[in-house]
Amino acid sequence: MEFRIADTFTASLANLTGAEQKAVKTTAFDLQLNPANPGMQFHRIENVKDSHFWSVRVNRDIRLIVHKSDASLLLCYVDHHDDAYHWARRRKIERHPRTGAAQLVEIRERIKEIIVPKYIETAPQPEKRLLFAETPVDYLSRCGVPDEWIGDVRNATEDTLFDLTEHLPTEAAEALLELATGGVPTLAVEAAKDVDPFRHPDAQRRFRVMADAEDLRRALDYPWEKWTVFLHPAQRELVEKEFGGPVRVSGSAGTGKTIVALHRAVHLARNNPDARILLTTFSRTLANALDNQLRRLIEHEPRLAERLEVFAIGDLGRKLYKPNFGEPRLATEAQVRRLLKEAGDDTIGHRFSDRFIYSEWSDVVDPWQLNDWESYRDIRRLGQKKRLNEQQRELLWGIFRKVRANLAQDDLLTHAGMFDRITTRLSEYTHPPFDCAVVDEAQDIGVPELRFLATLGTNRPDSLFFTGDLGQRIFQHPFSWKALGINIRGRSRALKINYRTSHQIRRHADRLLPTVLSDIDGNTEDRSGAISIFDGTPPERKVFTDNESESAYVCQWIKDRVRSGYRPDEIGVIIRSSHQVSRAATALDATEIPWIELDRKLITRSGHLSLCTMHLAKGLEFRAVVVMACDDEVIPLQERLESAAEESELEEIYQTERHLLYVACTRARDRLLITATEPASEFLDDITET
Numbered sequence: 001m002e003f004r005i006a007d008t009f010t011a012s013l014a015n016l017t018g019a020e021q022k023a024v025k026t027t028a029f030d031l032q033l034n035p036a037n038p039g040m041q042f043h044r045i046e047n048v049k050d051s052h053f054w055s056v057r058v059n060r061d062i063r064l065i066v067h068k069s070d071a072s073l074l075l076c077y078v079d080h081h082d083d084a085y086h087w088a089r090r091r092k093i094e095r096h097p098r099t100g101a102a103q104l105v106e107i108r109e110r111i112k113e114i115i116v117p118k119y120i121e122t123a124p125q126p127e128k129r130l131l132f133a134e135t136p137v138d139y140l141s142r143c144g145v146p147d148e149w150i151g152d153v154r155n156a157t158e159d160t161l162f163d164l165t166e167h168l169p170t171e172a173a174e175a176l177l178e179l180a181t182g183g184v185p186t187l188a189v190e191a192a193k194d195v196d197p198f199r200h201p202d203a204q205r206r207f208r209v210m211a212d213a214e215d216l217r218r219a220l221d222y223p224w225e226k227w228t229v230f231l232h233p234a235q236r237e238l239v240e241k242e243f244g245g246p247v248r249v250s251g252s253a254g255t256g257k258t259i260v261a262l263h264r265a266v267h268l269a270r271n272n273p274d275a276r277i278l279l280t281t282f283s284r285t286l287a288n289a290l291d292n293q294l295r296r297l298i299e300h301e302p303r304l305a306e307r308l309e310v311f312a313i314g315d316l317g318r319k320l321y322k323p324n325f326g327e328p329r330l331a332t333e334a335q336v337r338r339l340l341k342e343a344g345d346d347t348i349g350h351r352f353s354d355r356f357i358y359s360e361w362s363d364v365v366d367p368w369q370l371n372d373w374e375s376y377r378d379i380r381r382l383g384q385k386k387r388l389n390e391q392q393r394e395l396l397w398g399i400f401r402k403v404r405a406n407l408a409q410d411d412l413l414t415h416a417g418m419f420d421r422i423t424t425r426l427s428e429y430t431h432p433p434f435d436c437a438v439v440d441e442a443q444d445i446g447v448p449e450l451r452f453l454a455t456l457g458t459n460r461p462d463s464l465f466f467t468g469d470l471g472q473r474i475f476q477h478p479f480s481w482k483a484l485g486i487n488i489r490g491r492s493r494a495l496k497i498n499y500r501t502s503h504q505i506r507r508h509a510d511r512l513l514p515t516v517l518s519d520i521d522g523n524t525e526d527r528s529g530a531i532s533i534f535d536g537t538p539p540e541r542k543v544f545t546d547n548e549s550e551s552a553y554v555c556q557w558i559k560d561r562v563r564s565g566y567r568p569d570e571i572g573v574i575i576r577s578s579h580q581v582s583r584a585a586t587a588l589d590a591t592e593i594p595w596i597e598l599d600r601k602l603i604t605r606s607g608h609l610s611l612c613t614m615h616l617a618k619g620l621e622f623r624a625v626v627v628m629a630c631d632d633e634v635i636p637l638q639e640r641l642e643s644a645a646e647e648s649e650l651e652e653i654y655q656t657e658r659h660l661l662y663v664a665c666t667r668a669r670d671r672l673l674i675t676a677t678e679p680a681s682e683f684l685d686d687i688t689e690t
Contacts, residue, residue: 002072003032004198005216007206008104009075012087013220016078020062024078025220027058031066032216035073042068045085049107050092055084067093072198074207076104096169098141100191101200102207103169108148128157131180143175144188144202162503162535171202174497174533183529186234201233214300231263232256238493239263246464247491248442250525252510253666254500254532257467258619261440262293264465268436269304275435278456279310282444282475285600286619287312290440309434313449314415320422320433331412336361336403343402350395355643357399363477365400367447369420373397419448423455432456435463441618442468444475447484454485470517470525474615474659477652480520488523496529500621502536505672509665511686512658539665539672541687543680547583550675554587554626557673558609561624568593572610572622574664576637580629584611587628614660617667625668627661630676630684635661658683 005028013021031040041057045065053076056064063084065077077087090107132140132154145153149168153176156164161180165173175185191200198207210216231239238249238260251257265279279294281287291310298304311319321328340357344350352360370376376397377390388396407414413421426432437456439445445453457463464486481488498506510527517525540557544550554573561571573584573595581597588595588609595609604610604620612620636657641650661683665672676684 001035001070002198003035003210003216004072004074004207005210005220006074006076006104008077010220012077012079016062020058023058024062024064025217027056027064028075028216028220029213031056031064031073031075032210032213035068042066045088048089048092050088050094052093053088053091055088094146095197096141096144096188097147098138098190099144099171099188099200099202100193100195100197101144101169101171101188102197102203103144103146104206105146105148105169106167108152128159130154131156131158131161132176135179142187142190143179143185144169144172145176146172166534169202170205170533174531177503177531177533178496178529181529181531183531189233201236204236205232212300231259232497234495234497235260235263238495239267242461243465243491244461245491246458246466246486246488247493248466248468248488248523249493249495250467250469251495252469252471252498252506252527252530253663254498254506254621255495255530256497256499257469257495258290258293258440260495261438261465261467262290262297265294265308265436265438266297266304268438268462268465269298269308270301272435275307276433277308278316278434278437279308279440280313280316280437281440282313282446282449283441283600283618284312284315285616286441287315289619313439313445313452317415317419317422317449317452320426321418324425325421328413328418329411330418331407331410331414335412336407336414339403339406340399343399343406346402347395347399350392350399352396357396359649360396361400361403366414366416367479369416369448370400371404373401376400416446416448419452423448423452426452426455436465437463438465438467440467441472442466443470443473444468446476447479450481450486451484458485458487470519471513471527472618472659472663474618474656474663478520482521487521489521492523492525494525496531498530498532500669501532501666502534502668502670503532504536504538505665505668505670506530506532508539508672508687509662512662512665512683536670539668539674539687541674541684542676543684544675544677547586547677550628550677551583551587551590554584554628554673554675555590557626558587558591558593558624561671562591562593566624567607568595568609569604569606570623571625572612572617572620572667573626573628574612574614574617574667575627575629576614576635576660578613580634581611584628614664617664620667621669622667623669624671624673625664626673626675627664628675630661630674630681632676632679632681634676635681635683 013024016024043055045053045055052067052069054066054068056066058064061080062078063081064075065084065088067074067076077084079087092105092107094103094105096103137150140150140153145168152164165176171188178185188202189200197203235256249257249260265277268275269277279290281290287310294308294310318328337358340361341354344354344357364379364381365376368379370379377393432455434456437453439453453464513527515528542553544553558571562568573588575581575584588611593609594607595611596605598604598610598612598616600616636654640653674684674687
């Protein structure tokens with residue numbers, strides 16, 4: 001007998017107290033061990049549409065709702081007695097007549113229309129447009145809409161759509177949302193009649209087989225979102241597909257790119273028993289988060305852990321450098337700036353600012369490891385706005401040559417130089433240190449790191465798998481992947497369904513970015529057609545005359561969220577930089593709720609509000625977010641604007657500042673508040689709905 005759990009069960013379990021959850025888990029384990037155990041108190045539920053629904057007693061008040069047949073036992077729901085029975089009486093599990101997928105269908109309630117006498121004549125209101133009145137019934141059925149809900153769908157308007165989709169199976173809800181926003185949904189797979197409906201890709205999004213007690217324990221113990229375990233068919237396809245070369249999976253914030261990366265790494269390890277798999281990203285903070293999630297995912301498969309390694313890419317570089325060359329002596333940014341300034345002061349005839357010289361070094365010369373005049377003379381400065389003739393380049397190369405000589409004299413390496421040596425050494429090896437690499441947040445991986453990854457084999461199947469979002473690039477200057485031998489053309493995929501952020505928050509945040517983003521190589525990411533799977537409250541935008549008024553409003557807003565049931569650790573306050581910490585602290589202190597300022601370890605604390613900068617917010621999510629102090633000269637940051645070596649560089653600065661605000665806003669799941677004092681950032685005009 002197969003033992004399954006439904007996503008509705010894990011969601012309902014989370015609503016119980018800790019003691020109640022413990023009792024439920026004990027009962028669930030007993031059921032899995034022996035469903036026929038006479039000690040299990042099964043009770044047939046009366047007045048239900050689905051005769052396979054039974055209740056199982058957990059304690060005096062808590063009841064499990066299970067769907068029981070000769071072939072399987074499915075945990076569907078858990079709640080207090082009356083509420084659990086009410087849930088079961090309004091549900092049924094059936095095979096969709098068109099797609100063949102097993103669906104948990106909410107029974108359509110028949111409510112008689114109540115005629116209200118009209119005592120006051122009012123002006124006639126324009127009728128709301130019916131979104132799907134012209135959509136053929138057969139097409140709606142192919143979208144996965146249950147037959148008994150077809151009529152409601154054809155009568156849906158913009159005002160009722162989200163309420164309606166909450167009652168429908170996920171594949172039907174997603175298809176309708178995409179239709180309503182002008183897209184063309186991917187229709188549900190139509191399975192043969194002899195195929196088990198629980199094996200259908202859409203069914204596997206909500207029903208999962210528990211192979212053993214350890215599998216069940218992991219599914220019940222870890223508070224991941226449902227979609228980390230119940231993969232969407234589009235995600236599962238990317239996880240399991242064989243690719244002939246490097247592939248990049250894109251998608252806006254909240255579409256599950258990291259989840260795909262995690263499952264992809266595990267899939268590669270399972271299907272290649274002798275392979276070593278690297279899972280990496282650009283920062284130690286995000287690497288630690290990936291490692292924690294990966295350990296949960298493979299906890300009951302210790303042999304996989306031996307072949308799956310998680311590193312921040314910089315830490316991996318130092319780890320590989322040491323046995324080959326010894327401990328690296330890395331130059332600090334301050335040392336490099338000093339050497340550049342000294343060399344610039346000693347070079348007669350140039351008119352370049354110190355800022356431009358440093359940007360040319362850090363964006364072109366150092367990352368590409370240009371070690372001679374001919375290399376610098378001939379390089380295409382992709383992404384650089386200022387054009388340089390040969391004479392100007394020759395003057396600049398005189399400066400850079402002196403800096404390289406001084407670094408070598410002091411036995412110092414730059415980060416890029418360290419990776420260059422590693423890459424050269426590894427290219428001599430017959431076997432690379434890793435057979436496959438999965439790279440998360442790839443938009444912020446730099447030139448030297450990507451060149452190193454290319455040595456793992458750009459022509460071998462499944463060797464390189466990247467996930468990322470050009471709209472969230474906040475650390476790296478744009479450059480050509482193709483020039484490093486990594487060509488993803490024809491192997492670029494996009495995720496469109498947002499699981500984390502409400503429709504309203506996503507729609508407002510998306511206004512900060514163009515609909516289509518392109519990289520240097522001409523690969524595009526089309527952000528149109530993205531949909532959120534749940535509705536929410538529109539974001540609030542408040543501009544105040546002074547900091548005191550802003551702090552008072554933020555304080556009250558946070559108190560209101562806590563009063564309405566939000567835990568303090570589900571609320572985050574995000575600021576542009578450390579310069580705004582004291583301003584945010586004033587509001588947080590006034591709440592009289594404990595709070596912490598997150599550092600690069602990004603460890604949130606139970607029962608505490610969280611404060612962090614926009615850069616450190618990457619990878620975090622909260623139910624409610626305040627993006628505070630969005631003033632003019634704060635975002636875009638005036639210091640960055642003033643640091644532009646040339647006016648043409650302002651475009652790149654404005655772009656990355658928009659990305660920062662986008663990242664901050666999309667950390668919110670349900671509620672978002674954006675505040676500023678006059679004059680407010682010009683970006684807020686873009687977020688405001690017209």
